[in-house]
Every structure is written in structure tokens, then in C-alpha cells.
Amino acid sequence: MADDILLDVRDLxxxxxxxxxxxxxxxxxxxxxxxxxxxxxSGSGKTTVGRAILRLVPASGGTIAFxxxxxxxxxxxxxxxxxxxxxxxxxxxxxxxxxxxxxxATIGEVLIxxxxxxxxxxxxxxxxxxxAQVSALLSEAALDPALASRYPHxxxxxxxxxxxxxxALAVSPRLLVLDEPTSALDVTAQARILxxxxxxxxxxxxxxxxxxxxxxxxxxxxxxxxxLYLGRVAESGPTGELLxxxxxxxxxxxxxxxxxxxxxxxxxxxxxPSDTPQAGSTPPGCPFHPRCPLAIDVCRTTVPPLQAVAPGxxxxxxxxxxxxxxxxxxxxxxxxxxxxxxxx
Amino acid sequence: MSQAKLEVRDLxxxxxxxxxxxxxxxxVDGGxxxxxxxxSGSGKSMTILAxxGLAGTAGAAVTGSVRLDGQELIGLSAxxxxxxxxxxxxxxxxxxxxxxxxxxxxGAIVSRTLRQHGLSGAEATGRADAAMRSxxxxxxxLDRYPAxxxxxxxxxxxxxxALALRAEVLLADEPTSALDVTVQAEVLExxxxxxxxxxxxVLFVSHDLAVIAELCDRVAIMRAGQVVEQGPTGQVIAAPRxxxxxxxxxxxxxxxx
Numbered sequence: 001m002a003d004d005i006l007l008d009v010r011d012l013x014x015x016x017x018x019x020x021x022x023x024x025x026x027x028x029x030x031x032x033x034x035x036x037x038x039x040x041x042s043g044s045g046k047t048t049v050g051r052a053i054l055r056l057v058p059a060s061g062g063t064i065a066f067x068x069x070x071x072x073x074x075x076x077x078x079x080x081x082x083x084x085x086x087x088x089x090x091x092x093x094x095x096x097x098x099x100x101x102x103x104x105a106t107i108g109e110v111l112i113x114x115x116x117x118x119x120x121x122x123x124x125x126x127x128x129x130x131x132a133q134v135s136a137l138l139s140e141a142a143l144d145p146a147l148a149s150r151y152p153h154x155x156x157x158x159x160x161x162x163x164x165x166x167x168a169l170a171v172s173p174r175l176l177v178l179d180e181p182t183s184a185l186d187v188t189a190q191a192r193i194l195x196x197x198x199x200x201x202x203x204x205x206x207x208x209x210x211x212x213x214x215x216x217x218x219x220x221x222x223x224x225x226x227x228l229y230l231g232r233v234a235e236s237g238p239t240g241e242l243l244x245x246x247x248x249x250x251x252x253x254x255x256x257x258x259x260x261x262x263x264x265x266x267x268x269x270x271x272x273p274s275d276t277p278q279a280g281s282t283p284p285g286c287p288f289h290p291r292c293p294l295a296i297d298v299c300r301t302t303v304p305p306l307q308a309v310a311p312g313x314x315x316x317x318x319x320x321x322x323x324x325x326x327x328x329x330x331x332x333x334x335x336x337x338x339x340x341x342x343x344x
Numbered sequence: 345m346s347q348a349k350l351e352v353r354d355l356x357x358x359x360x361x362x363x364x365x366x367x368x369x370x371x372v373d374g375g376x377x378x379x380x381x382x383x384s385g386s387g388k389s390m391t392i393l394a395x396x397g398l399a400g401t402a403g404a405a406v407t408g409s410v411r412l413d414g415q416e417l418i419g420l421s422a423x424x425x426x427x428x429x430x431x432x433x434x435x436x437x438x439x440x441x442x443x444x445x446x447x448x449x450x451g452a453i454v455s456r457t458l459r460q461h462g463l464s465g466a467e468a469t470g471r472a473d474a475a476m477r478s479x480x481x482x483x484x485x486l487d488r489y490p491a492x493x494x495x496x497x498x499x500x501x502x503x504x505x506a507l508a509l510r511a512e513v514l515l516a517d518e519p520t521s522a523l524d525v526t527v528q529a530e531v532l533e534x535x536x537x538x539x540x541x542x543x544x545x546v547l548f549v550s551h552d553l554a555v556i557a558e559l560c561d562r563v564a565i566m567r568a569g570q571v572v573e574q575g576p577t578g579q580v581i582a583a584p585r586x587x588x589x590x591x592x593x594x595x596x597x598x599x600x601x
Binding site: 041042156157186187188189190191194213214215216217219243253254255256257258259260261262263265266269271272 | 383384385494495524525526527528529530532533551552553554555557558578581591592593594595596597598599
């Protein structure tokens with residue numbers, strides 16, 4: 001069982017001064033091909049979890065194990081080796097690609113820096129071997145290899161994101177952290193990026209952590225999902241089951257917020273009052289209770305533990321079992337809750 | 345034939361002779377939300393800028409007609425346009441953070457805008473407070489700086505500004521694309537409210553047909569500067585006539601799949 005786990009995050013904590021951005025998050029990422037989604041609003045801590053996994057921000061508690069080996073204590077060459085195995089694609093390729101470097105140099109730099117393509121000179125002439133590998137990577141990301149001679153500003157947002165993916169693939173990673181990879185793109189470009197991820201997953205046996213606020217892009221990409229709220233896991237489990245029958249009112253609200261093309265598929269909307277409270281001013285009791293349409297007295301005083309609610313599923317809600325069996329906020333009709341294979 | 349609140353006819357926007365947006369006919373009446381859908385680069389935003397009389401400042405040439413209650417806006421002097429833009433025709437954009445000067449408190453930005461449009465200081469304060477409440481924000485937020493508000497809050501302040509000026513037309517250019525889905529749901533609800541209870545005419549630009557389907561009464565689909573299809577939203581979604589509309593529809597992620 002444990003042999004299937006590529007990355008094991010347990011009770012991860014990240015603090016920025018007094019602010020507990022991530023407050024005890026656990027998740028397990030299986031060996032590829034495998035996708036897991038980390039979902040939540042701005043401020044939920046999802047990006048911080050991703051960065052902590054890459055050791056881009058220091059963890060203040062918990063453990064991370066990659067292939068059974070401790071990650072948080074890695075230093076020097078072993079940290080470098082880990083960072084080769086785990087790559088990240090950021091939301092905004094405008095800021096993650098150097099505007100002064102041609103696409104080919106941006107990708108070639110990675111190959112050269114890691115000694116994966118023999119010797120070569122960074123800004124000047126690069127070896128034929130690097131050029132060939134860059135072309136192959138661009139093709140793999142469904143880009144014309146001729147784009148290697150262009151600068152980032154000459155590409156569309158979707159193309160730039162593909163370049164970021166090609167660059168991540170250059171080191172043959174085993175795990176990709178995709179941090180809102182399509183949020184800055186329009187839906188057509190988004191669809192193409194998601195199709196690319198799906199293809200790479202199979203061709204490269206990739207595992208990935210997809211960080212997103214949009215539940216709609218998860219089905220078909222991720223087997224598992226974890227819902228975060230104010231730095232804590234609200235709910236986790238297999239995607240299909242969790243989306244069809246949420247156990248946490250926050251997941252219900254996230255699901256209802258997804259805009260739907262088909263009128264028949266539209267759920268009664270649960271509008272959450274006000275924006276996410278700031279991490280650091282976490283209220284007493286359940287962190288979600290001030291916005292929860294189903295909150296009762298116990299929610300205001302006692303933090304609900306994360307516990308099993310169904311096989312493979314956990315939720316941190318005092319009323320999880322009621323929600324799981326169809327409890328809905330007033331105004332949200334119960335029959336929509338079951339969601340049995342909705343017509344497309 | 346009755347006259348719509350906002351009427352666009354044969355609008356053409358071009359840069360150095362190269363056409364970027366062409367809209368033969370588009371009406372937005374009070375109490376309706378009309379969608380303008382298409383990918384990046386399809387000409388949606390240039391259409392909005394042209395209606396606002398701002399395309400020229402971006403270096404574009406604009407021909408055709410944009411009428412507000414029958415009054416032609418194209419060719420109007422800068423001074424007369426300024427009296428209309430912001431007051432009668434308000435606009436909100438994708439990135440509310442860029443729409444607010446970061447060195448002033450939100451309230452100072454709001455009240456200065458209101459006073460520029462002829463309100464006294466006291467009137468401005470009263471209207472700003474009332475408008476904040478109608479977008480479900482505590483008026484205390486006016487004392488904060490833009491960086492202290494979330495994207496969703498800032499977008500609602502931008503809408504409050506339109507409300508405080510009693511704008512008749514609201515041009516909304518991807519106003520929810522940078523927001524979380526939960527906050528997006530809230531802003532969409534607010535736009536419906538403006539349409540229904542205030543009779544506002546809303547022109548809503550988006551690349552996301554799911555958002556358009558939920559919000560808009562009618563929709564025009566743009567591609568490469570041209571309107572390729574338009575009609576009642578339900579009809580266009582249910583029975584798209586143009587391949588491009590089908591493509592856009594296919595790209596929308598669906599929870600059920």
C-alpha cells in the first residue's frame with residue numbers, strides 16, 4: 001500500500017509570522033499516472049501547500065516524504081535531485097518566463113544547468129543536442145518547434161503556459177505541481193492545456209497536484225481531491241464521489257458556484273456571505289462557521305476533527321453525516337443533492 | 345420600432361487600417377444583460393472601449409454609430425463625452441486592482457469621482473455609503489486602501505461607484521475572470537440585481553459561455569473581430585448555428601463529466 005505513495009504529506013504546517021497559512025494538512029500522492037486536486041478559494045493555503053512541497057517556503061511543522069525519504073531535511077545535491085523530480089508550473093507564465101530570453105534558451109537553460117544535455121553556452125550558441133531536445137519538448141507540449149526563436153511576449157497566454165510545461169518536463173520530473181495553470185487563460189486555451197496534461201499523464205506516467213479554485217476542471221483529470229479552507233482540510237476523497245455527494249457544506253457551496261452551460265445542470269446557488277476571512281483571524285470553533293448556512297451551536301465553539309465519513313473519505317464538519325445524506329441549506333432543493341449521473 | 349437604451353450600428357474599430365472589431369448591430373435595453381463572447385483577441389474589449397469613446401486614446405480609428413437614448417456618441421467632444429462616461433455609462437474591468445489608484449483610500453477615489461460628476465461633498469458621502477450597502481459591503485471599507493481589499497470587494501466597490509452615479513448603462517469587461525468561483529457567483533448575482541431592480545442596461549464581456557449562459561438574456565459571439573452569431577442566449581446555447589460557437593461551448597468544463 002505505502003509503496004504506491006510517491007509523496008506523503010503529513011500534518012504540514014506553514015506559518016508566516018503569526019499567520020498559520022497551512023495548519024495541519026495531510027495528503028498522499030500516488031505514483032503516476034495519478035492526479036490529485038487541491039481546491040479552495042484565495043487565502044485557503046493551497047498555493048502555500050504546493051510551495052512547501054517544493055521547499056520554496058519553509059514548513060514549520062509536519063513531514064513530507066518523497067519515495068519514503070524525508071524531504072524537509074534535504075540539503076545540497078540531494079535537494080537538487082529532489083527539485084529535479086518535482087517541478088512546478090505557475091499560474092502566470094508572463095511572470096515565470098524571462099522576457100529577455102528566447103523560448104529555446106529558456107528551456108535549454110534548464111537542460112544545460114542540470115547537465116542533461118552536455119555542455120553549452122547559456123546566452124550564446126547552444127549545442128545541436130540541446131536544440132534537438134528543446135524541439136522535442138516543444139512538440140511534446142503541442143507547440144511548433146519554430147517558436148524556440150521567439151520571445152515570450154510574441155506568444156499567446158496559452159502558448160506561454162505550454163512553454164512553462166515544456167520547461168518543467170525538460171528534467172523528466174515524476175511529480176508536477178500545477179498551480180492554477182489555467183486561471184489566467186480563456187476557456188478555449190484552458191481546454192487545450194487540460195487536454196495536454198491528460199495526455200502527458202499517460203505518456204509520461206506523471207503524477208500531479210492540481211491547485212485550483214474551479215471544481216469544474218477536476219473531473220477527468222484527478223482521481224482524488226482535497227478541499228482546503230483557511231489552511232485546513234475541510235474534506236477529502238475520491239473525486240467522483242466527493243463531487244456527487246459532498247460531506248462538507250463548503251464543498252456544496254464551491255460546487256454550486258460553478259457556472260453551468262446547461263440550464264438543467266444548474267444547482268441552486270449557495271451564495272457564501274462575504275469573502276474568506278483572513279488566515280490569522282481564524283474564528284473559534286469551526287473555521288467555516290461564520291459563512292456556513294448550516295452552522296449550529298456546536299460549530300461556534302468546537303473545532304470539528306477531520307474524520308472518516310465513508311470509505312476513503314474524510315470531512316471536518318459536525319454535520320458531515322447529515323450533509324452526506326442530503327441535508328441542504330434552505331432554498332437548495334434536496335433532489336439536486338443526489339446528482340445521479342446528470343445528463344450532459 | 346422602439347429605441348433601445350444603447351444602440352450600436354456598423355461600428356468599426358481599426359488600427360492603422362487593420363480592422364480589429366466590427367459590430368453591425370447590437371442593442372442593449374434597460375433591464376437586460378447582453379453578452380459579448382469570444383476568445384482573447386476577438387475584439388470584445390475594443391468594442392467596449394469604442395462604446396466608451398476610449399478606443400481613440402488607444403490609437404484606434406472608430407467609425408459607425410453608438411447611441412445612448414438616441415444621442416450619437418461617436419464624434420462627441422471630449423468634454424461632452426466625459427460628462428457621459430462614468431456617469432451615464434459606467435464600466436468595470438477584469439482587474440479591479442488596476443482600476444483603483446493604490447495611494448488613495450477607496451473612499452477618496454469614490455468621492456472624488458462623484459464630485460467630478462457634480463455632486464457636493466455631503467451628497468457624495470451619503471450616496472457612497474448607500475451604494476456600498478447595496479453591493480453588500482460595509483461602508484467602513486471606504487476608509488481602507490485598495491490593497492487592503494480583496495479582488496471581489498474591489499469589484500463590488502467599482503459597481504457601487506456606478507450605482508452611486510445612477511449609471512444607466514454598465515459595461516462589464518470580464519469582471520469576474522480574475523475572481524474565485526465563489527466570489528464570481530456573488531458578483532453575477534449582484535449584476536442580475538442591477539438589471540432587475542434598477543433596470544440597468546448591462547453589456548457583459550466574457551470568454552466563458554457558462555457564465556454568459558447563466559447571466560445574459562441575449563448574446564453576440566465574436567471571432568477575429570467579427571460577430572459570427574447572435575440571438576437569445578438560450579437559443580444560441582441550445583442550437584448554435586456557427587461552428588465557432590460550438591467550439592466555445594465544447595471548451596467549457598462541466599462538473600458532470
